[in-house]
Amino acid sequence: MNITEKILANAVDKKTVHPGEILDTSVDIVMVHDLTGPLAVEAFKKIGVQKVWDNQKVVVILDHQVPAESVKAAELHKTMRQFAKDQKLRIYDVGRGGICHQVMPEKGHVIPGTVIVGADSHTCTYGSFGAFATGIGSTEAAAVLATGKIWLKVPEAIKVNVTGKFRNFVTPKDLILAIIGRVKVDGAIYKSTEFTGPTIRNMSIAGRMTLCNMAVEMGAKNGIIEPDETTRKFLEGRTETLPKFDWLRSDEDAIYEQTMEFDVSTMEPQIACPSSVDNVRPVSEVDDMPIEQAFIGSCTNGRIEDLRLAAHVLKGKRVKDGVRAIVIPASQEVYKQALDEGLMEIFTNAGAIVCGSACGPCLGGHIGLLAAGETCVSTSNRNFIGRMGSTQANVFLASPATVAASAITGKITDPTKLEEKA
Amino acid sequence: MNNKIQGTAIKFGNNINTDVILPGKYLVLVDPYDLAKHALESLDPAFPDKAKKGVIIVGGKNFGCGSSREQAPLALKYSGVKCVLAESFARIFFRNAINIGLPAIEFKGISQAVETGDQLAVDFEAGKVENISKGMSFEVDKLPAFILEILSDGGLIENLRKRINK
Numbered sequence: 001m002n003i004t005e006k007i008l009a010n011a012v013d014k015k016t017v018h019p020g021e022i023l024d025t026s027v028d029i030v031m032v033h034d035l036t037g038p039l040a041v042e043a044f045k046k047i048g049v050q051k052v053w054d055n056q057k058v059v060v061i062l063d064h065q066v067p068a069e070s071v072k073a074a075e076l077h078k079t080m081r082q083f084a085k086d087q088k089l090r091i092y093d094v095g096r097g098g099i100c101h102q103v104m105p106e107k108g109h110v111i112p113g114t115v116i117v118g119a120d121s122h123t124c125t126y127g128s129f130g131a132f133a134t135g136i137g138s139t140e141a142a143a144v145l146a147t148g149k150i151w152l153k154v155p156e157a158i159k160v161n162v163t164g165k166f167r168n169f170v171t172p173k174d175l176i177l178a179i180i181g182r183v184k185v186d187g188a189i190y191k192s193t194e195f196t197g198p199t200i201r202n203m204s205i206a207g208r209m210t211l212c213n214m215a216v217e218m219g220a221k222n223g224i225i226e227p228d229e230t231t232r233k234f235l236e237g238r239t240e241t242l243p244k245f246d247w248l249r250s251d252e253d254a255i256y257e258q259t260m261e262f263d264v265s266t267m268e269p270q271i272a273c274p275s276s277v278d279n280v281r282p283v284s285e286v287d288d289m290p291i292e293q294a295f296i297g298s299c300t301n302g303r304i305e306d307l308r309l310a311a312h313v314l315k316g317k318r319v320k321d322g323v324r325a326i327v328i329p330a331s332q333e334v335y336k337q338a339l340d341e342g343l344m345e346i347f348t349n350a351g352a353i354v355c356g357s358a359c360g361p362c363l364g365g366h367i368g369l370l371a372a373g374e375t376c377v378s379t380s381n382r383n384f385i386g387r388m389g390s391t392q393a394n395v396f397l398a399s400p401a402t403v404a405a406s407a408i409t410g411k412i413t414d415p416t417k418l419e420e421k422a
Numbered sequence: 423m424n425n426k427i428q429g430t431a432i433k434f435g436n437n438i439n440t441d442v443i444l445p446g447k448y449l450v451l452v453d454p455y456d457l458a459k460h461a462l463e464s465l466d467p468a469f470p471d472k473a474k475k476g477v478i479i480v481g482g483k484n485f486g487c488g489s490s491r492e493q494a495p496l497a498l499k500y501s502g503v504k505c506v507l508a509e510s511f512a513r514i515f516f517r518n519a520i521n522i523g524l525p526a527i528e529f530k531g532i533s534q535a536v537e538t539g540d541q542l543a544v545d546f547e548a549g550k551v552e553n554i555s556k557g558m559s560f561e562v563d564k565l566p567a568f569i570l571e572i573l574s575d576g577g578l579i580e581n582l583r584k585r586i587n588k
Contacts, residue, residue, distance in 0.1 A: 022566070035449045039492055046579050048586060065450070072450035121490040121514055137492035137518035139578050146582065151568070185437050186484035190513050219484060219512055276437065363489075365446035384441040384488060386464045 002157050002254035004192040004224055006247065007132040011115045019156040019255075027057070028114035030144045033100050034062040035365075036119035036137070038076045041083045043142035052087050053148035059109050060084045060091040061100040064359045065366045098331025098357030101125040101213065101299035105205075106333050108239030112227040113248050117141070117150055122299050122381065124215045128208035129235065130227030130248045135216060155221045156257040157192040158183070159250075162199040164265030169415040171309070172207035173301055173379065173399035175199075176214045177270035179262065181280030189219035191257065194250065199264055200225055205234045206305040213300045214381050217277040226250065269414050271377075272397035275385045283402050283414040293376035294325045294407035296400050297355075298362040301379035302330030304337045306400040311343040313404035313415060314350040320410030325352035326368050328360040352407065364388040370395075377406045425547040425574065427504045427525065428554075429478040433538045434465070436482035440494040440515065443486065449493055457493050458500035473502035478544065480536045481508035486515020495519040495526075505544050507532050507551065520569055523577035527551070529562045546573070 001009065001016060009017045011025045032040050037060060044052075052058050060080055068074035077094075084091035097103040101122050104110050112130035117123065119141040126133035136150070144150050160179060166172075183193075193215045200208065208225050215223025227245045235242055268282040296302070296310045307329060319325040327347045329335040335357055338344055347354050361368030362380035369389030370376055376388055376395050383395035398406075401415035408418065442464045444457060451457050462469040479485075479498065485508035486494065495518045498506065505525040509532060519526035525546050532551075536542065541554040549564035565573070575581040 036490060036492070038452070043579050047582050070450060072452075076450060076452075119490055121488065123490075135490040135514050137490050137514060137521060139492060139521040140517060143521075143578055143582055146586070185487060186510065186512075189484060189510055219487060221513055363446040363449075364441075365449055369447075382439075382441065382488060384439045386445045387441045389447075391464045 002194060002250040002256065003130065003226055003248055004132055004157060004194065004222060005154060007113055007115065008152065008154055010113065017154045019154050021154045023152050023154060025115055025150055025152045027117055027144050027148055027150055029057050029059060029109055029116045030141060031059045031061060031100055031104060031116070031118035031123065032141050033064055033120055034066065034076055034080055035064045036141065037080045039138035040119055040141040040145065041079055043139045044145050047142065047146045049146045052089070052145045055088045057148070058087070058089045058145060059104065060089050061097050061103055062093055063097065063099045064363060066094045066358045069366050095332065098329070098334065099299045099302060099359055102302065102330035102334065105129055106238065106331055108235065111239060111243065112231060112245040113243065117144060121216045122213050124220065124223050125209050125213040125299060127212040127215065127222050127224035128205065129231055130225060130245060132222055132224070134222050153190070155190055155192040157194055158188055159256040159259040160193060160195050160262065161197040161259060162195065162262045162264060163197050164199055164263040166264050167267070167416065169401040170264065170267050170269055171399040171401060172203060172210045174267060174270040175262065175264055176211045177272050177280045177397065178267060180214060180217050180278050181270070182260070183218045185217060185276060185278045186219050188215070191220055193218065193220045193223045195223065195225050201228065204305055205230060206303040209303065210300055217381060269399060269402050269416060271402065271412065272383055274383055274394040274396065277381070277383060277397065283398060283412065286396070286412050287414060289375065289412040290410060291323060291377050291406055291412060292374040293368065293370060294323055294403045295361050295368060295376055295378040295380065296403050297326070297328030297330065297360050298380035299330065300381040301400050302328055302334065304334050306379065307334065307338050307343050308341070310400040310404040311346040313401055313418065314352065314408065315346050317350055317408045319351040319407045323407055323410050325350070325407040326361060327352050327354045329357050331357050361388050377403050377412055379403050425545055427478065427544045429476045429504050429542060431480045431536045431538055431540045431542050432472060432477050433480040433533070433536060434482065437484045437487055438481055439488035440486060440491050441488055443494040444491065444497045449491060454496045454500040457497040461497040461501040470501045476502050476504050478542045479503050479506045480532055481506060482533050483509045485511050487512035490514045492518045492522065495522055495524050499524045507544065509533055520572055521578040523573060525573055527562055527565070529560065535560060546570070
């Protein structure tokens with residue numbers, strides 16, 4: 001079996017499971033946030049049970065529209081606070097957490113080998129720690145709150161084997177964009193995508209999270225990476241128990257629907273052009289496209305490693321006049337770290353604005369929206385029509401290095417060629 | 423819920439994502455009829471009006487990709503969409519649709535078989551789709567029994583209530 005099959009088999013106490021099999025699976029952790037939670041609460045109240053199945057296994061995180069951008073949002077937050085209080089649930093409120101997908105592993109809610117469902121499509125991020133994690137809707141979250149169970153079909157799996165060493169300013173974001181460019185937005189529907197190979201073994205947790213985060217952009221049910229020493233080092237001290245996870249290895253004879261090979265050693269910085277995440281080209285092909293906004297943040301690329309890279313590019317430089325550069329650390333922990341390392345000073349001196357940890361412009365429902373005809377280059381994960389505000393605006397997706405370089409020149413810029421452009 | 427549905431087809435292309443079905447800025451709306459006023463407006467501002475009389479959406483590949491927002495299928499359902507047929511679905515959208523009692527049926531070849539304006543009849547229990555306007559009839563894969571049960575109960579919550587209170 002592959003690692004996804006092993007986790008699912010373990011969750012239903014079976015020796016083996018096969019793709020296509022439907023399992024009534026026990027859930028280890030369920031997460032809801034401020035935009036999907038209120039609907040789940042409403043649905044939960046209709047089921048007719050008084051208490052959630054296990055209040056230690058439910059996490060509530062307010063992150064999409066925090067601090068509240070409207071009275072309506074404030075009401076939704078109030079609903080979630082009250083539900084968390086009534087049910088005695090763990091809640092990460094404004095100033096105490098940040099973006100759900102960063103907070104979940106930071107606060108020790110992601111354990112290798114567990115089954116995690118979250119009412120957010122990027123829940124697949126936690127596969128980077130060797131957990132089975134997938135996104136669900138609000139009604140389904142309500143059912144899990146009541147029963148602790150969910151039906152899941154065992155997915156077929158795609159293996160993505162990655163070799164080679166990244167060139168300077170080429171990052172895991174460029175890799176995942178290249179992968180999505182090849183697999184396409186519907187190429188992995190219902191499937192598991194397992195990232196493996198020497199490049200993954202040498203990759204930071206932050207990079208692994210970026211890869212698994214965007215698995216859903218190919219339609220995947222989950223993204224997953226075998227946990228190792230790097231995983232252990234990140235999680236140690238964050239969780240009370242860290243069970244052995246040497247069983248979380250795909251067998252030599254594990255079955256994959258297909259295997260893909262990527263060599264990153266010659267890879268150029270990549271960019272997803274409007275308005276589809278698989279419309280991917282080397283940045284050099286769209287060089288010189290003028291931009292009005294540059295966004296560094298989100299559950300894809302708002303981690304300390306991302307901010308360090310952006311700060312490295314921006315240090316001693318100025319954001320081009322006419323460009324709004326927005327930096328949003330993914331969590332309070334990342335925010336504090338960036339502060340301690342002096343990154344905030346670099347961003348501020350460069351003329352960028354640093355906002356509080358939240359989803360920000362990514363979902364186009366809070367801050368940093370675009371007007372008609374404007375273009376944003378963003379480290380986030382979706383460039384759909386209307387995603388970041390006006391339906392007439394354009395969003396390009398790229399790495400923190402590319403976004404920072406573009407902020408300096410005011411045009412989409414390959415960070416490896418910044419010196420000659422600036 | 424009635425297993426037989428009739429309605430006029432409105433056809434869309436591939437990869438219709440949840441941001442165009444319902445943009446993020448409307449996610450603070452709570453009343454499903456308020457959500458419905460904005461269903462698919464980025465692609466067709468007149469859609470909510472057209473859907474009022476009861477329509478069947480015919481989608482291409484990967485219908486409903488993107489976010490897990492259940493507000494997307496809710497907006498469709500309350501705008502008057504009775505059923506979504508598509509070449510394929512993004513998995514979260516598919517589950518959400520079923521869970522709120524909106525039939526979602528995968529049917530490879532539907533894009534060729536239907537034009538906007540065609541009258542369709544769908545019997546999802548029998549696994550039959552009929553294009554009345556073109557006089558054609560198709561067999562589709564039947565949904566598993568437990569999904570049919572969720573649909574006939576009107577959604578997952580109703581289904582769960584029934585099971586818990588048994």
